[in-house]
Amino acid sequence: MTRDEALALMHEHTQSASLRQHMLAVEAAMRAYAEQHGEDPEPWGMVGLLHDFDYEKFPNHERSPTEGHPAWGVRLLREQGLPDALCRAILGHATYSGVPRDTPLAKALFAVDELCGFLVACALVRPSRSFADLEVSSVKKKLKDKGFARGVNRDEVRQGAEELGVPLDEHIAFVIQALRPVEGALGLGAGAGTGAGAGAGAGAGAPPGAPVG
Numbered sequence: 156m157t158r159d160e161a162l163a164l165m166h167e168h169t170q171s172a173s174l175r176q177h178m179l180a181v182e183a184a185m186r187a188y189a190e191q192h193g194e195d196p197e198p199w200g201m202v203g204l205l206h207d208f209d210y211e212k213f214p215n216h217e218r219s220p221t222e223g224h225p226a227w228g229v230r231l232l233r234e235q236g237l238p239d240a241l242c243r244a245i246l247g248h249a250t251y252s253g254v255p256r257d258t259p260l261a262k263a264l265f266a267v268d269e270l271c272g273f274l275v276a277c278a279l280v281r282p283s284r285s286f287a288d289l290e291v292s293s294v295k296k297k298l299k300d301k302g303f304a305r306g307v308n309r310d311e312v313r314q315g316a317e318e319l320g321v322p323l324d325e326h327i328a329f330v331i332q333a334l335r336p337v338e339g340a341l342g343l344g345a346g347a348g349t350g351a352g353a354g355a356g357a358g359a360g361a362p363p364g365a366p367v368g
Contacts, residue, residue, distance in 0.1 A: 156237055161201050164235075165208040168228075174211055176341045177272055178204050180334055184267035187333035192259055198241055202264055205232065206245050218251040225249050250311070256318060266315030269307050270330055273297075276304035278343050285344040286335045291327045 156164075169175050182203035189199035208228055215223025229242045244261035246254040248268055256262050277294050278286050297303045298312065316326040338344040 156201065156232075156235055158197065158201060158204070161204050165204060168208050169211045171211055172342070174207060177275070178207055179337065179340050180271040180275060181206060181264070181267055183337045184271055184330045184333045185263060187329065188263040188267065191329075192263075194259070198238070199260060199263065201237075202241050202244050202260060203267070205237075206248055206264060206268065218249075220249075220251055220253045225252065262315075262318045265311070266319040266321075266326065267330055268315070269311045270315065270327065271334070273304055273307040273312060274327075274331060274334060275341060275343070276307065278338070283344070286331050286338050287344065289331055291324050291331070294327050294331075295324070 165175065165178055169178070182200045185203035186196040186200040189196040205228070206225065209231070210224045213223040213227045215226075217223070220226065225245050225248070229246055232245070233239075233242055240258060240260060243254055244256075244258065244264050246252045247256040247261040248264045256265050274286070274289070274294065277297055278284060278289055281289060298309055301309075313323060316323045319326065321329070334341070
């Protein structure tokens with residue numbers, strides 16, 4: 156599967172601009188971590204681009220390990236020939252799937268998923284609506300504010316950094332840096348609404364009721 160094919164599949168199953176943009180954000184963070192690990196950024200980015208593509212249609216509020224998100228989507232991805240390691244990483248980002256996060260790929264996806272949604276929410280409330288002047292100290296302050304971006308699971312943000320073996324401050328700073336070049340595609344910054352694969356319309360943010368697990 157090529158990136159263009161993955162992007163088309165994501166668009167086919169996801170109409171929400173903010174959810175599309177969330178997957179683009181996670182893709183960017185995954186590609187950055189792949190390069191840091193000396194891995195091919197293409198499969199890592201594809202995992203980020205597709206990890207929530209079935210969430211809009213099959214949100215799985217029951218947290219079933221075999222039905223709905225992400226199990227439904229992974230079954231379709233397997234049919235289309237996506238490698239097993241990528242499928243397992245997508246399953247593993249849901250804590251209720253029962254699939255262990257036992258590869259750097261899987262650990263990275265879990266680590267950046269909730270954080271990307273939170274960072275977009277942080278950027279949206281800044282006067283600049285940009286990552287350019289977003290600082291780690293500001294992000295950590297908002298993490299303590301339980302009324303801000305309620306859909307983001309703070310425990311998973313911290314757990315993700317721990318599983319990745321990276322201090323939380325360093326993890327936040329790394330992902331902010333990864334998202335800066337693509338902020339236009341996320342509906343942020345001076346280039347809001349531009350960029351390859353941008354979602355339909357601006358107003359990006361963490362997906363409403365961001366997928367937990």
